[in-house]
Amino acid sequence: MVSPAVALRRSLLYLALGLLAAVFIVPFLWMLLASLKSTAQIFAFPPRILPRPAIWKNYLRVWQVVPLARFYLNSILVSGVVAFSQVVTSAMAAYVFARLYFPARNLIFIVYLAVMMIPTQVTVIPLFIIIRRLGLVDTYGALILPFLAYPFGAFLLRQFFLTIPRELEDAALVDGCPRLWILVRIIMPLSRAAMVTLGMLAFMFTWNAFFWPLLVTNSSEHFTIQVGLAMLRTQLVSAGDADWSLLMAATVISIVPVLVFYLFAQKQIIRGITMTGLKG
Amino acid sequence: MRLRDILRSPLRRGDVYTGIVCLLPSLAVIAVFVVFPIFFSLFLSFHKWAILTPEKPFVGLANFQRMFASPEFWQCLGNTFLYTAGVVPVGAAASLGLAVLLDRAVAGSGFFRTAFFLPTITSIIAIAVVWLWVYDDANGLFNTLLRALRLKPVRWLTSTRTSLLSLVIMTVWKNAGYHMVVFLAGLQAIPPSLAEAATIDGAGPGQRFRYVTWPLLAPTTVFVLVTNTIFTFQVFGPIYVMTGGGPVRSTSVIVYYLYQRAFEFQEMGYASAVAWVIFLILISLTVLQMRLSPRREQIW
Numbered sequence: 001m002v003s004p005a006v007a008l009r010r011s012l013l014y015l016a017l018g019l020l021a022a023v024f025i026v027p028f029l030w031m032l033l034a035s036l037k038s039t040a041q042i043f044a045f046p047p048r049i050l051p052r053p054a055i056w057k058n059y060l061r062v063w064q065v066v067p068l069a070r071f072y073l074n075s076i077l078v079s080g081v082v083a084f085s086q087v088v089t090s091a092m093a094a095y096v097f098a099r100l101y102f103p104a105r106n107l108i109f110i111v112y113l114a115v116m117m118i119p120t121q122v123t124v125i126p127l128f129i130i131i132r133r134l135g136l137v138d139t140y141g142a143l144i145l146p147f148l149a150y151p152f153g154a155f156l157l158r159q160f161f162l163t164i165p166r167e168l169e170d171a172a173l174v175d176g177c178p179r180l181w182i183l184v185r186i187i188m189p190l191s192r193a194a195m196v197t198l199g200m201l202a203f204m205f206t207w208n209a210f211f212w213p214l215l216v217t218n219s220s221e222h223f224t225i226q227v228g229l230a231m232l233r234t235q236l237v238s239a240g241d242a243d244w245s246l247l248m249a250a251t252v253i254s255i256v257p258v259l260v261f262y263l264f265a266q267k268q269i270i271r272g273i274t275m276t277g278l279k280g
Numbered sequence: 281m282r283l284r285d286i287l288r289s290p291l292r293r294g295d296v297y298t299g300i301v302c303l304l305p306s307l308a309v310i311a312v313f314v315v316f317p318i319f320f321s322l323f324l325s326f327h328k329w330a331i332l333t334p335e336k337p338f339v340g341l342a343n344f345q346r347m348f349a350s351p352e353f354w355q356c357l358g359n360t361f362l363y364t365a366g367v368v369p370v371g372a373a374a375s376l377g378l379a380v381l382l383d384r385a386v387a388g389s390g391f392f393r394t395a396f397f398l399p400t401i402t403s404i405i406a407i408a409v410v411w412l413w414v415y416d417d418a419n420g421l422f423n424t425l426l427r428a429l430r431l432k433p434v435r436w437l438t439s440t441r442t443s444l445l446s447l448v449i450m451t452v453w454k455n456a457g458y459h460m461v462v463f464l465a466g467l468q469a470i471p472p473s474l475a476e477a478a479t480i481d482g483a484g485p486g487q488r489f490r491y492v493t494w495p496l497l498a499p500t501t502v503f504v505l506v507t508n509t510i511f512t513f514q515v516f517g518p519i520y521v522m523t524g525g526g527p528v529r530s531t532s533v534i535v536y537y538l539y540q541r542a543f544e545f546q547e548m549g550y551a552s553a554v555a556w557v558i559f560l561i562l563i564s565l566t567v568l569q570m571r572l573s574p575r576r577e578q579i580w
Contacts, residue, residue: 010386017381021395024453028398030421031410046427047419089309092302101292102299108307115314119514119562121535121555125542126320127313132331146313149306179298208403210517211535215543226405230521233409244413251409255402262401266394269401273458274465 028255035059035248042244055245062249067220071228072257075207078143078224083203085144087195090153095183097154098161099169109158112151120211128215142216143224147206153198156275160194161187197272200265207258225254324552331546343553353554355529356537359444363533364512366448367455372504375456376497379463380489393460400457408521411450412437415522437523440530447518447531459504466500467493506569510562534558 002010034042035058036051062068096102097109127146136142168190169182188195213224223231232250236243262269325343329336347353378396382389399407414421415436423433436446470493478488516535519525525532525540534554542551 013381013384013386017386017392020378020381021392024395024398024457027410027414027421027453030414034413042419045418047424049424089306093306096299096302100295100299100302102296102303105299108303111315112310115310115318117563117566118314118318119510119555119559121514121538121558122321122552123314123317125548125552125555126317126324128543129320129331129548130313130317146309149309151306151310151314154306179294180301183302208405210403210405210520211539214520226403226517229405229409230517233412233521237412244416247409248413251406254406258401258403259398262397263394270461273461 031248031251034244035252037245039243039245042242058245058249059253062246062253065246066228066232066250068225068228068250068253070220071223071225072254074140074143074222075225078140078213079203079206081144082147082206083199085148086150086153086202087199089149090157090198091183091188091191091195093149093154094157094161095179095187097158099166100179112154116151116155124212124215127212131216137216138218138222140222143213143222146212150202153202156198157191157194160191164190193271197268197275200268201272204269229254321552321555324549325556327549329547329549329552331548333546336549339549343550346550347553347557352529352532353537356532356534357557359529359531360513360515360533360535363444363448363451363515364509366445367451367512368505368508370448371452371455371459371508372501374452375459375504376463376501378456378460379467382460382464383467393457396460397457399454400461402454404454404517405521407450407454408518411518412522415446415450438527440528443523443527443530447515447522450518451512451515455508459508462504463497463500466497470496502569502572506566509565509569513558513562513565 033049033051036054036056038051038055041048041051041055093112097105097112102108131137131142131146134141136145164187168186172182172186207224208226209224210226210230213227214230217223217227220228220231229251232247236247326338326340327336328339328342382393382396386392417423417433417435417438420436422436426433434442437443474492474496475488478492483491514535515533516539519531519533519536520539523531525536535558538551538554538558541547541554
């Protein structure tokens with residue numbers, strides 16, 4: 001039997017949690033409702049909350065008006081390549097920093113750390129000039145090349161490699177096993193969790209990037225989903241002519257796969273945040 | 281040990297060769313795309329530089345002088361400080377509140393955590409587009425609610441008086457879940473025996489929070505404040521998507537100013553000078569807040 005005081009406290013707690021959950025969910029619902037309305041329903045006054053009838057055709061129309069699939073593929077390609085490359089280059093660098101004798105090793109490591117303190121605003125203008133000089137504006141190269149390696153990954157994996165006991169390598173070293181082989185066959189399998197976390201963080205970071213893709217792409221052939229969405233906003237909702245339902249349908253389509261991914265990878269994502277959040 | 285001696289020992293020689301192979305990829309990328317641009321940016325800030333103009337004269341400190349004399353620059357800086365001062369403390373309080381509520385083991389906490397986390401996993405651009413519609417003057421969510429309550433609608437994004445505040449509200453909403461997760465990890469790292477001991481000593485829930493949880497959570501709190509300040513100060517996406525810096529520059533933040541100067545007006549030297557001011561502000565904020573940060577040993 002729960003005492004009345006405890007029962008009251010518990011229902012108050014649930015009431016608060018429920019209200020807060022509504023605060024976080026309702027704007028998404030508002031988007032979903034608009035995506036199913038006709039233009040007449042959108043601009044109806046007084047506004048009607050529910051779309052009646054629901055215009056499911058909006059979701060077909062949006063694929064014909066905007067190359068959403070292309071944006072999506074671009075984002076997956078760019079984020080995938082960047083994430084994979086960052087994990088590989090970071091693991092290699094981290095192994096040097098954690099284990100090897102290397103001239104000026106600590107100095108190089110300090111440079112890596114210092115570089116992380118520089119905000120992107122400092123490097124973005126010269127980077128644009130370089131990319132333009134290389135003739136890479138509006139190519140995948142512009143979206144991928146500058147991010148093939150990033151110091152943060154080397155830092156994160158070094159911390160992890162340091163926790164692996166040296167004895168595991170010593171036997172292999174005595175047998176004359178080359179260092180690179182040890183990294184691939186012993187260290188990397190033991191660090192699967194950390195590498196997956198890093199890959200996911202790099203993927204999400206690249207997926208959400210906006211400033212740089214906005215600067216270096218100018219055709220829908222190379223727009224990422226973020227730039228595509230921003231362009232769609234100016235195209236569909238500018239003064240006078242506003243097609244909110246189409247814009248909202250496109251936004252729903254851009255969000256849903258990310259949500260599904262989250263539901264599958266929830267544990268790793270949360271771990272990634274707390275790992276960088278508390279130890280970074 | 282000198283390099284020649286290192287190379288004489290076969291094991292260490294192997295290390296050096298492996299090291300070169302392993303470091304080369306990341307070192308090359310970072311040197312070309314990060315370290316070189318840093319020096320290039322410094323160089324740019326002392327030049328008048330437009331991509332399409334062949335002459336790029338050295339102008340000394342003229343870019344900096346012009347910047348400090350520009351009312352627009354100061355206004356953008358002021359807007360950024362206001363926005364950050366709104367987002368960071370309110371955001372920390374909101375996410376700490378959510379974390380404390382979820383820290384009590386309640387049934388269905390997984391559902392609530394996911395609900396609070398929805399805006400965090402959604403990209404800021406998608407969120408900005410959604411909130412453009414939420415804030416719509418005529419048929420947005422808020423004004424529909426206000427009208428239903430017989431209250432006067434607010435011109436959320438189209439009035440200079442509310443535009444920056446509207447962006448603050450949206451940003452707090454967007455990031456609350458992220459910092460909630462960080463706070464939750466911090467709360468769960470506090471041994472429950474301490475709160476139990478306080479209870480035995482007769483402390484109520486308020487006192488337990490004030491004298492046990494709050495001081496032990498201080499490192500997490502400082503971390504959230506520091507990282508969120510640095511992150512918030514660099515806001516760009518929602519400004520670009522929602523307001524374009526308007527109305528009447530009321531939401532023009534410093535990174536948006538840099539973007540316009542460099543890429544709309546082709547003033548890349550001047551914009552680089554702005555970038556270095558952003559860097560100086562961020563680095564001093566970091567140092568300042570690190571100084572305020574208590575050390576774990578002092579608390580334990």
